[in-house]
Amino acid sequence: MPRLYDFLPSGNGYKVRLLLTQLGRAFERIELDILKGETRTPAFLEKNPNGRIPLLELDNGEFLAESDAILFYLADGTAFLPSDRFDRARVLQWMFFEQYSHEPNIATVRFWMHSEMTDERRAMLDGKRKLGYAALEVMEQHLRGRTFFVGERYSIADIALYAYTHVADEGGFDLSGFPIIRCWLERVREQPRHIPITQG
């Protein structure tokens, strides 16, 4: 049974939990408190030298890091990842967008508000806010006339972007000006075997 090193409030961890659950795959979840430095211990750094969750441990003892790489691995050959070569690249395009333009702004501000808002962080808040709203604008525009991000089917691109968008308000992002995103969030929530981020 695969083992998932995880942290319940993490959207990156949630992506993997959600997909494993929707795939109907049993897994063991190991909770690590990143606020207490539990992903920076020598024992964990041996598993993932980058010191981050989520981390997937396979039955053969191999480790795989980076939430969206884990999603791709688990979804490969299932209905959650298209088989067409170009559509797969499109899914990756949205996952790289998520990790570069969305997560570092929307997720990071949420994390700061959950942990500690230092002066240094406060100084970066306006910049992050602006870039976070710009990412939401790109999503709103893309989803106009579409039901899901790629190929009109629910895929790991939707899972990756849902994770931190649906809790963007916890970082002070107001989604009331993004009606198309809000309808899409609802469609994602209606998918079979959906679980909330609070469920381990």
Next chain:
Amino acid sequence: MPRLYDFLPSGNGYKVRLLLTQLGRAFERIELDILKGETRTPAFLEKNPNGRIPLLELDNGEFLAESDAILFYLADGTAFLPSDRFDRARVLQWMFFEQYSHEPNIATVRFWMHSEMTDERRAMLDGKRKLGYAALEVMEQHLRGRTFFVGERYSIADIALYAYTHVADEGGFDLSGFPIIRCWLERVREQPRHIPITQG
């Protein structure tokens, strides 16, 4: 013939130029000066709403954004991307590491030093420097005893990480304490049909 919207000093653009050249594929290159806002014009935003290069335009008129998604698409079915499912996920792991932990620190500081070092940017410099060196540490450790990042073969994981590592000094990063990375940079440079970042 595919069309690549590009900016010569960009490491993200260079990744795609380098792979296309190593694949022996002809392409048309359209240079856009990001410093003059040429990727934020209405005409370009219609092609890529996220307003960034590189952007690949296929013969059928479809567009693909995000450098590492473009690499994956172009390398699929070639020697530059392993066929094994787990090895492919490992390649993606390193490409997501590159976009999340490496590029926003090492490439961003280089870009600031090439364009404008404002007070706001200067305030973030120490943080970026620390995270950039941490990413280099992770690479140095992983490459110990290995020739390339995944499966002992040159792949798009190496191309993605080479792009900004080999010009890290232009952002003030000193690679003298990373001898294993420096040997790997040399191995990448020795690959057939290698081109420098200055070549369009």
